[in-house]
Amino acid sequence: MTYRVSKQPNGLYTLHDLSIFAKCSRGGVSYDEKWMDGAVQNANVQEKFGYCPPVFVKHNSFDALDATRKEESDGRISKLRRQDVRCKGAMKPGIVADLRDLEYETAQKIFQHKLNGRSIETLYPST
Numbered sequence: 001m002t003y004r005v006s007k008q009p010n011g012l013y014t015l016h017d018l019s020i021f022a023k024c025s026r027g028g029v030s031y032d033e034k035w036m037d038g039a040v041q042n043a044n045v046q047e048k049f050g051y052c053p054p055v056f057v058k059h060n061s062f063d064a065l066d067a068t069r070k071e072e073s074d075g076r077i078s079k080l081r082r083q084d085v086r087c088k089g090a091m092k093p094g095i096v097a098d099l100r101d102l103e104y105e106t107a108q109k110i111f112q113h114k115l116n117g118r119s120i121e122t123l124y125p126s127t
Contacts, residue, residue, distance in 0.1 A: 018099055
């Protein structure tokens with residue numbers, strides 16, 4: 001999947017059509033098409049009410065025991081939709097989204113594959 005960038009009127013950037021999730025099983029839970037449909041539906045309802053989850057830049061390296069290392073975010077996740085995504089060389093059912101309100105530096109790091117890890121931040125289900 002190829003994504004594109006656009007500059008917003010406020011000077012920040014949006015990256016369109018990024019894959020953020022693929023069908024999988026983790027910890028004995030199956031995150032299948034039904035789960036993804038519910039997650040997308042919930043995210044879109046939340047967005048209608050003005051909530052878009054943050055884009056975490058250092059989410060995976062966050063250490064709760066080290067108060068000096070703060071989790072960082074830049075931008076918001078919006079417009080979630082279901083679409084097949086490439087995962088480990090194969091196409092799988094998945095979710096794509098737009099990352100909006102990004103600083104130029106963050107957008108460039110994503111383009112340069114320096115921020116490869118992306119995941120869905122959803123309130124549905126509560127796992």
